[in-house]
Amino acid sequence: MKKAWWKEAVVYQIYPRSFMDSNGDGIGDLRGIISKLDYLQELGVNVIWLCPVYKSPNDDNGYDISDYRDIMTEFGTLADWEELLAEVHKRGMKLIMDLVVNHTSDEHPWFIESRKSRDNPYRDYYIWRPGKDGREPNNWRSFFSGSAWEYDETTGEYYLHLFSRKQPDLNWENPRLRAEIYEMMKWWLDKGIDGFRMDVINAISKVPGLPDAPKRSDDPYQWGTEYFINGPRIHEFLQEMKREVLDHYDIMTVGETPFVTPEDAIKYTHEETGTLNMVFQFQHMDVDMAPNSTKGKWELYPWKLTDLKKIITTWQKELEGKGWNSIYLENHDQPRSVSRFADDGEYRVPSAKMLATFLLTLQGTPYIYQGQEIGMTNVKFDSIEDYRDIETLNMYREELAKGSKPEEILPLIHAKGRDNARTPMQWDASENAGFTGGQPWIKVNPNYREINVAQALMDPDSVFHYYKRLIRLRKEMPVFVYGTYDLLLPEDEQIYAYTRTLGEEKLLVVLNFSAATPLFTMPAELERFSQRQLLIVNYPVNDEESREFRLRPYEARVYRFSNGTDRR
The missing domain is CATH 3.20.20.80 (Glycosidases)
Structure with missing residues (x-):
């Protein structure tokens, strides 16, 4: 590696x-x-x-x-x-x-020009379509609720917005637009920044024809992600970005890539052929989302530690030696x-x-x-008046319109709303x-x-x-960064334990994800090491050398095992 x-x-x-x-x-x-x-x-x-x-x-x-x-x-x-x-x-x-180059504001000069007329030079910087059968061009849903299309009276057409109606999607099929974006990126990099976090970067390529999404609920609008996530030209666009911009600077790049699998992520981040250093995936963020839910994240669902372990372990092992x-x-x-x-x-x-x-x-x-x-x-704000997030406010209005009561909606916001972090x-x-x-x-x-x-x-x-x-x-300690990961106790619903291994050095990480006091036994494989050191713990410990110990609520321990002298 x-x-x-x-x-x-x-x-x-x-x-x-x-x-x-x-x-x-x-x-x-x-x-x-x-x-x-x-x-x-x-x-x-x-x-x-x-x-x-x-x-x-x-x-x-x-x-x-x-x-x-x-x-x-x-x-x-x-x-x-x-x-x-x-x-x-x-x-x-x-x-x-x-x-942020999947979309701009509708107050960006490009969009102000784009909406003026169908033959404006900037028209093709965005995704415009005529209506179909008296309604939107397709049935895609916006991530911020409702249709992903907004009708514009000036030219009698609709523009695509996967997010807010004030965030029209850019048309990455247009080479002139891409060249403008690359120039803007170079402008910032030449000022001395050290890289980019790329907002919803895997949504920039849409399937040609923008087909309707299969109907999966009674809602007229469907997610349609199969037509704009990891689209047909995404790697072509990113390879071009790499050639034109990224390869010329020693920088860090991380792509926000919802709905990616480890296989997708390797294509983005492969040590030899990828375009980005790493991606943000969301599978572990969906561990408390109900399977096949039509409400997306806005549904309270109990998560299991074994599910979290499966997700994290899959990502750790699948990307090992290939991506990051x-x-x-x-x-x-x-x-x-x-x-x-x-x-x-x-x-x-x-x-x-x-x-x-x-x-x-x-x-x-x-x-x-x-x-x-x-x-x-x-x-936990008591009133919707105290919330500011557009996604939260849109969902609240939508649920009220369906007949839900405020006291039914607020607990969802308390658990999942973006303003929790803001x-x-x-x-x-x-x-x-x-x-x-x-x-x-x-x-x-x-x-x-x-x-x-x-x-x-x-x-x-x-x-x-x-x-x-x-x-x-x-x-x-390089083992924290470069050591390989191996899961222990895959079926345990309270203890999450794993090792990290680099050469002849091994870390053992033991985490109690519960308020209970489960018993942990040291794996027999660690007995071959002559030295054992407790590196960090979140409670005072008096059983440092024990082979078996009872974990306190939410206890964490990290041990280092080796056969040589301490290299730190």
Whole structure:
């Protein structure tokens, strides 16, 4: 396996709107991020992924871009961004930017021109179609509810939008459009950024003819993903992007690729023939989604540890020696992991540490989402008025129209809504958690007085300091990065245990994903090693040498086995 800096990196994702406000307008900004870089450096992360900060009318929190080469006024200026890049680099860290090129804002100059007339030179930058039988060109559903088509009176045609109606899809079949995108990418790379996270990049190629999706429910609109995910020209487009742009820079690339299988991911990330360094897959994020559900993620479904093990193990083993995994448990689109996969009540601290152990001991590049390192939790706002996410608000309206009551819909939002991850970063116990001196754009989670950075920094036993120790171990010991993964106890519903092996060195990771106290027995295969060392644990341990021990609720242990001297 080839070594690479992006394989050894630990990435920290910043959602700028909610990270830190420097000017009291209630919205996080670039200068706020600059003010917290020393904190990130202390944590030990070495790559920052910045969610979109480009000029945007902000229909979908910056993922609707109206100017790819300028900064959203609320976040600051291009000069502020350049200072941020310089300050990141000064601290030995790298910065990757979001690349959003499946769609733009409907306020982008290209789209403003495109909708003027059917023969406008920019018309073919987007996907326009006449209606069919008095309705939309096909029955595809938008990810944000309803039809994926919007009628435009000016020219009497519909444009495609897989997301919000203010996010028209770009037409990647047009070589002129692709050339413009490559020039824009080079513009940012020449400014010195260190790579891209590519938003829904596997949706840029659509099946010619845009056929109707098979009917799978009574809803008139169907997902249609088989016609626009991993489409027929996707690898051709990405190979062209690689030739024109990516090959000319030493950068990190990660593609957001919903619905991919490990086989698909290898095509994207293969060490020799792939186009991207790694992809974000979502199978483990769907472990609590009901099979064959017509509601998508908006259905509460109990998940099983054995299902999670199967998914993670498949990805770890299938990509081994061929591609590279990205490892994450939460992000700006997902609920808080401690609320979703562990216990955000009595055992919040040990279970947040257990999940940290999981995240940082798998093979792949780990991604920490802001606030995860202090164990931030989901929020339960009492009223829909307190929510801001377009996906959540659309679903709420749709469910009301079907006859559901607010008290039936809100628990779904409390569990699965994207705003769980978007409440302001909890810096201290002062008003608004130290995030802003003004009125925050979305309410702060009420538990900020107990859960915040100031408290975490002062407590040597905090979730933050545990993350810091794990990150340091990962930097010091190549087995954490390059070691192969092998699952133990595949049928156990409480203990998730696995080994990582590099040469004559082996890690044993033991994780209790329950509030119970199951018994763990050391595998016989480890008896051949002469040395055993407990590297990190989230509880005090007095049975370090035992062959058998009872795990406490959400306990995590990492052991190192070897036959030689300690090489650290």
